[in-house]
Amino acid sequence: MDSKQFREAAVASIDEIVKYYDTIEERRVVSNVEPGYLRKLLPQEAPQKGESWADIQKDLESKILPGITHWQSPNFLAWFPSSSSFPAMLGEMYSAAFTGAAFNWICSPAVTELETIVLDWLAKAFGLPSCYLSTGPTNGGGVIHGTASEAIATMIVAARDKYLREATAHITDEEEREDAIAIRRSKLVALGSAATHTATKKGAQIAGVRFRAVPVHAADGYRMTGSELRRVILELRTKGLEPFFLTATLGTTDTCGIDDMEGIASVLGELAPEGPGEVWVHVDAAYAGASLICPEYQHLTKSFDRFHSFNTNLHKWLLVNFDCSTVWVRNRRHLTDALSVSLAILQNQHTDSGLVTDYRDWQIPFGRRFRSLKVWFVIRTYGIEGLRAHIRKHIKLAETFGELVKTRSDLFEIITGPRFALTVFKIVKKDATLEEQNELTKKVYNAIVEDGRIFLSSTVVGGVFAIRHNPATPMVEEHHVRKHFEVIVEVAEKTIAS
């Protein structure tokens, strides 16, 4: 494919993509292919000879699209959104054109520098304390990771090594110190609430440390409280274990609950040992963190200056195509101490000078994509005002949905929300056991998914099977949300009657 053929193919692809977006509502939102559908459609071996773009493009509609779930459809209400936008797509195009491994500054200075700049822009726009700025008082700064899971695993590794380094700093013999670290490591415990994303548990598995969940209770709105945290920490310490890391969640996966940040900060202050042993607090705001772009949510960052790191995924609710998880730390040295390794062929005067950032030492992967480009395009195209309008639209639409649900209290009961545009509800069944209620809600849920006009996800909250409605996709409008409600009512009534 030469550049002339590429131009033709690319323009044809752009036309297809525009058509896809213009007509996305007409497609069944969730794919209904059977497992293994694609193997039947494709050859067993790679082709020996090259094929024309026309032949390849044809297969997209006939073979790939039936297996696509349309996350940008206004009828996609499942999990959390993974929003796209046109300027972000342009960013991906240019990023692909300028492709390189970008593992250090000289690989392409713009890749590093634009990332630092847009992350400082965002830290300010989110109202994060100045300790998270690259120019701030504590050598902080931001970096783009792929996903929140990656961010959390990285923070656990950094926190683990910081803790162990500090705890063994008094041992001078290197071998002895290595042994002490290994033994001490076996006692470490990472904490997160029972409602936090499994990313923390997985991160602990990756880092080779224990994980304990801090229980949450319906009475507290399923958020972690300072008192429960205190209980768990003291219990662990009694057993000789050492809690060293905590994920505080701003917007849990199930219900968009917010942990008691102030309570957490205060308990950790109270339980802080003299000498080493500080608990690293990471705030996981993967989805709900996007709301901080609006001043009315920025009071939520009040305690963050007492914490160590923060992440939110722009690819969820802030119009930057997947993947783009933005992460800030109060002290970047804790990342580079844990993750830096040197290699002779990477030597260059810029890194040696200490004037540049080599982001590979802030993350697990070695090479990096030029992801800040799409962030830059999105921020400039929408402006902070446009991004605020985007968030507020969904907050308002979810309120509308919540009101609609309440009009049918004979059919539905809201369990939580709307919180950050997420409403969690169940089907009402009078005089029934929890099991019977759960069975009915599950039946209705499955019937809605089967129906195919809208796609929701389910969850279990405090033992209650529940349906989640999150309309935070870019193209959704009020008439869509009213239609979602109609579909839910229609299917629920039909299911109950059957």
Place this chain on the structure above:
Amino acid sequence: MDSKQFREAAVASIDEIVKYYDTIEERRVVSNVEPGYLRKLLPQEAPQKGESWADIQKDLESKILPGITHWQSPNFLAWFPSSSSFPAMLGEMYSAAFTGAAFNWICSPAVTELETIVLDWLAKAFGLPSCYLSTGPTNGGGVIHGTASEAIATMIVAARDKYLREATAHITDEEEREDAIAIRRSKLVALGSAATHTATKKGAQIAGVRFRAVPVHAADGYRMTGSELRRVILELRTKGLEPFFLTATLGTTDTCGIDDMEGIASVLGELAPEGPGEVWVHVDAAYAGASLICPEYQHLTKSFDRFHSFNTNLHKWLLVNFDCSTVWVRNRRHLTDALSVSLAILQNQHTDSGLVTDYRDWQIPFGRRFRSLKVWFVIRTYGIEGLRAHIRKHIKLAETFGELVKTRSDLFEIITGPRFALTVFKIVKKDATLEEQNELTKKVYNAIVEDGRIFLSSTVVGGVFAIRHNPATPMVEEHHVRKHFEVIVEVAEKTIAS
């Protein structure tokens, strides 16, 4: 930006990208901006109001491009290549259009299924043993990670947990078992040759295990031998430590050396304990693995059926834009056992049925991009024959370069290669100490980088400072390689004369 504006912006961008590729040779290959250049050009805060695409695009040429190092330029000879291609860019465009988090099968069945299919295609095309096929005898299969570093870290985590699980399988009490695992973990050692990429050391840091380098020697061509491996393993075991993982390298970063695979397999067979304690062998072929597409290199996979996993980065030498590290395991259960965590909102009948693959459990990140699309486009556009021609072209060009270097034995001495298109050489300085020789080579190297017509990287091999020439970029031709040599001779002569 509506879809009409997007179409205009995208077509304008495609035109810019085509022009960029058509004229890439005219640009200075390595950026020569000063650290911090971009902060001076951009505002301190994000814009409040949205801006037009025309304004944004303008800044690309004036602000971003000066900070880009042009990895696709035929004058880019540094590190290893990060090759792009037009079909891969189309893949990125569609992947961005179909954006979603794709953490399980139902998120978009095509994302999972196409990945399994193209990885089976490639496993066959590379001549990997059938244990690495998804349909093979050992429940193997392939997955796309971002980078080799990620792949290696993941394998270390999987190997660690497999080892510990097997070593503590006899303990029935859960708490007792957790304690035993923690103690045992503190003794684990991951191995790699002294010439392997730092990814293994970093992976060990992430997994919280020790790392030891197996020494390599000039006499063995800087490759790890079975006898050195035996010595290190026995020494570690004597100290009560437990080697559990080994990276065997096919194409080291410095010199493209190949570890003695047969020797490694044989020593590990010989030292295998009765009962649990098997060493997991991962083959890191990040760059050179691409050559396996050519039958003349496939004898290199001979011992792989005795190993556990293998990775090669299609984004290096196989025309798939960054990022795309393909990884195969002989038993996928070892990945899912280490990385799987369950979450109520992810429950779905497809995952429960066990018929589908949820790739999130094969990797560190939770969500996933649709990366198999660009792989599919590249394989179909070039065909296996086209990909072979691509590799063979570079092998031949490097041979030409090697011959040219030999014509000036008064100036240059080849240290290794050409191996997989990489030639490593130094400047000759008669009757000089190693230090003086190194100083001269370094001086010449710096002068070449400063000159700016070509961009190479340097390394240190067995104490010798050396220059690496790797012309494996897509658009390079013989006349470029002759020109590289001319530039090197010219600058070397000038530096020596000065």
